[in-house]
Amino acid sequence: MAARTHTVTNQAPPLVAYDLFTADRALVEAVGRHLDPALLDEAHSELSALGRTSGSTQVQKWGALANENPPKLLTHDRYGERLDEVEFHPSWHRLLGKGVSAGLTAAWSRPGGHVRRAAGFLVWSQVEAGNGCPLSMTHAAVPALRTDPALAAEWEPRLTSTVYDQDLRPAAQKAGALFGMGMTEKQGGSDVRANTTAARPLAEDGTYELTGHKWFCSAPMSDGFLVLAQAGPAGEQVERGERGERGDQDGRDALTCFLVPRVLADGTRNVFRIQRLKDKLGNRSNASAEVEFDGTWARRVGEEGRGVRSIMGMVAATRLDCVLGSAGLMRQAVAQAVHHCEHREAFGGRLVDKPLMRNVLADLALESEAATTLALRLAAAYDDGGEQERAFLRLAVPAAKYWVTKRCTPVVAEALECLGGNGYVEESGMPRLLRESPLNSIWEGAGNVQALDVLRALQREPAALNAYLREVGLARGADHRLDGAIKNLLTELADLDGVEGRARRIVERIALVLQGSLLVRFAPPEVADAFCASRLGGDWGSSLGTLPHTLDLASVVERARPVS
Template sequence: MAGSTHTVTNQAPPLVQYDVFEADRALVAAVERHLAPDLLAEGRSALSGLGRTAGSAQVQEWGVQANEQPPRLRTHDRYGHRVDEVDFHPAWHRLLGKGVGAGLTAAWGRPGGHVRRAAAFLVWTQVEAGNGCPLSMTHAAVPALRTDPALAAEWEPRLTSTIYDRALRPAHQKSGALFGMGMTEKQGGSDVRANTTSARPLAEDGTYELTGHKWFCSAPMSDAFLVLAQAPGGLTCFLLPRVLEDGTRNVFRIQRLKDKLGNRSNASAEVEFDGTWARRVGDEGAGVRTIIGMVAATRLDCVLGSAGLMRQAVAQAVHHCTHREAFGGKLVDKPLMRNVLADLALESEAATTLAMRLAAAYDDGGEQERALLRIAVPAAKYWVTKRCAPVAVEAAECLGGNGYVEESGMPRLVRESPLNSIWEGAGNVQALDVLRALRREPGALDAYLREVGQARGADHRLDGAIKNLLTELADLDGVEARARRLVERLALVLQGSLLVRFAPPEVADAFCAARLGGDGGAAFGTLPHTLDLASVVERARPVS
């Protein structure tokens, strides 16, 4: 029982029962910018519906439950038969079903599909990031499967279905299917060419028997997986179904689930193949080339996921400081706290704006846009995902001690924040991929320079940053040792160009001053005090 002295005052109310999409002004502006006028009304209505779902108290509670009750591995049934199944809390299935139903695996071939899906993915990540993993891989499997028209015709309708069918049975009996991926092995990690899993051809053309292991297999409860293995002709991509057409289980031994820092609602496993049936995707020896389309799509989802996490962290911080009073006034009105919040808001808006621009390039599909994606996706994946962790930590600090308590939700964001920087190729892999594009694909750099050049003359700090970048690009001798610095500048200049063209003047001015003009410090909250920081913070306030 509460004592007579226990009166609760000056606490921010929970950030619930709001429209996560409509409350995000930067995201709404990006959707309005990139969706064709004839698609905008219907698209915005659907996104707003998802936003209200994401902001509801019930769905947010599902996110808490899915993380507090992580998946459990069940290797055998009660009779001793090996089943290798993963049991999830009901909240996980509810969240995943909502994500599938919202079209988060159904972007390909739809007008404006990638922009709509990207915005939805960014919104849905703010509820619970773990279920984004199977949604992302299912979405991203489509370009890899399209290297084999017969496979694509068979599987694509299942992958792009908006029906979540969790039953473990042959895929041809299901109304929707999910895909996982298994690339890395113990001895190789990101160096997939060091994989040792072998693929022995069978009598039926295009079918193989796999023997080996995968150190990380994401979403092991999925209906099928794209994996890499060594065939007689070299490293090759394969489709591995969980259940064979006759209803028998494929040999897919889950040895254990990873005990991860964050992303705890989602299962990541170590798996063994021993005479496991699989079907070749693409040519023998072309495994990396076949699966690269899937990798690129999942890397963009890493950018979107980080942008969503940053947005939720900033929304929580601004919401708290808007309601909390200290030292004679609202925290949001204190000059130093306003500077911190504005700095965080800049990072969030820059991430959202860049991620949505890349999604629009996927929708366009033209040669110029494809060339831009070749350099912009790994650069964005490198930079945006690395900015997520410091944003989440600083946002949690804005709540003081409350931000360190699990009930606030901030610790879950902090634990989740490093993930996207590691998955789908960590920082060095992304930096080296950008260097590869610079050396081998001159059209990629040309497309990038055309994009950032659209803002030349609008801000002297951006112009100076472009000039300095060109100087760095002119000297690629020994560039590997400074690749991170170069890729960071590529991402910042691209973000600056987009904000100068599309963001409110106060946002673009502050970003160019702090990120390009050298007028900001290493820590958040060091923006020039002469900027219009109040307007930057107000734009980030989660009010719809």
């Protein structure tokens, strides 16, 4: 009789062996909306294959193992020689190899590449978010390198390759390469113009020698890195330990972008001293390092003194990946919550059928769909590449990065609570999602940085606001709450003097109005109605699960189901 106490009932089965792409209705519809019909069959086939891989038991296990076995720093070999390598668990390499082979660094080399890659990145982020860092850095390095046609011709084929080669060899000997980035320093953080890394020219061919320390270096085992350093007179002052002007507002004769290869052309290691790995809250599988340059060989990217301008293309692309990564985390958290509540019974029925739980799940589902819809719209703007779409991205990317990444943590935390105590246990996978959830809000510029970036676009680039207003104006007249929100936003924007103190409020409204306009145009009526009533119409509480009870919440939850 004692054995009967070990009979397990009323537990949800593991959410595995399913296609993460085709099960996500909002994502499938967004891909169909933004891709040329001639590309759809091929794209759906690729994304469904990635979705099945992502949902497999084996790959899910790799994600868990990569986080349970974080990377190790190997500073020296057994003989005392500097090694400066990071050792990863085999699961990390398997995951990274899958991501590269799935084309998650190849957006720039094929039609519709950004939408296809964005959908794949959103799906893959649900498996294991840490390997998204080198994938993102490699993808985003391309626009920065394109400021120097010779460097782009040399490196772009390697970065957009679908071959993963983890060995440290000269890049010219590899069929595929990965890139990292080193911008921030301990004394400045987001204020990169306070950087003190100095660049001394070696010759007239654009080669330099770097000396300095980077506080955060992403993906330290990559083949190359884009870094910022002070060149020209500013670099000479830094080397002498002098204080001086850091250049004018555009960074002339000061901050410059450089390409630092990990291994030099002759096979010797470049000076790239890894001081330590960061012990992070989440993102445990991925290595983030402090590195020191001491006579490190580098090539200039773009003009001297134009480093911020040169690297902004990379920053914009990685910011979009922060939006995609957060959308992926939210989607996985919501999928787990809905799946659990469909299989768990309490108080005489399934949790998913209880009105209060249904309200919570529907509210979670709205955040997830709004994030996905917005992220894919931004990716489509990259594919378009026209002047108006570039202006739209200038405002929409930092606004989306600000808002979507900030919504990620409360969404994941509430989804975890839907599983009760089971969600607080590591085996559920929800704690890993929760630890990961604040990351994208911090990386590539935290909330205030994004808000101030939006203000700069509003004040200096009228075309950006015009492009944004044209976009949201496409939905005008379809919902009175959206129309009212657009009117209120225009009132907020009428006076930008002394606006910094209310920048977050403005950016939040910019993002919500944009999400609402997209859902009104493209989402099912019950989704758009619930979003506009709560986020734009004010019929919403201070926590998730406070939607108006008169809405069609059952249909919203049904749309978010991960498995048919």
